[in-house]
Amino acid sequence: MKKGFFYQTALGTFYIAEEYAAITDMKFVTATIENEDEIVETLLIREAFMQLKEYLNGLRQLFTLPLRPQGTVFQNEVWQILKTIPYGETRSYGQIATAICNPHASQAVAMANNKNPILFYIPSHRLIAANGSLNGYTGGAAMKKYLLEFEQLHKNK
Incomplete structure (x- = not known):
């Protein structure tokens, strides 16, 4: 089951999710997200947010996260x-x-x-x-x- 968490930044609210030890989603939250993900902040999700904050502060240019986008x-x-x-x-x-x-x-x-x-x-x-x-x-x-x-x-x- 996916786990996800919401974060507030100067650019708005973001939702970051992970499954099987990899980030699967990172979205702008413009409305209520309806999903069945467990809302919990895991260590990986927290690390993803920390890297995002560093990026948004001009301190990071490369992300070092395991990613697993789901698509064709x-x-x-x-x-x-x-x-x-x-x-x-x-x-x-x-x-x-x-x-x-x-x-x-x-x-x-x-x-x-x-x-x-x-x-x-x-x-x-x-x-x-x-x-x-x-x-x-x-x-x-x-x-x-x-x-x-x-x-x-x-x-x-």
């Missing part, structure tokens, strides 16, 4: 590539499609990105359209813009 084979392939995008950098949907040897799959990459269940730790905010637009982020375009500018500001620290 294609989604997991996309999410694995997203984890390789360096802090403070972006890639286009087309670049990710090419990286997974499917250069015509830009739209499918965008859909997989939209289903990313582990925000921040799998940095879907670093994925942008070829024309530079910031649409398609679960937290909204304003949050995506903030995160990208934040990373640029803290990139060389």
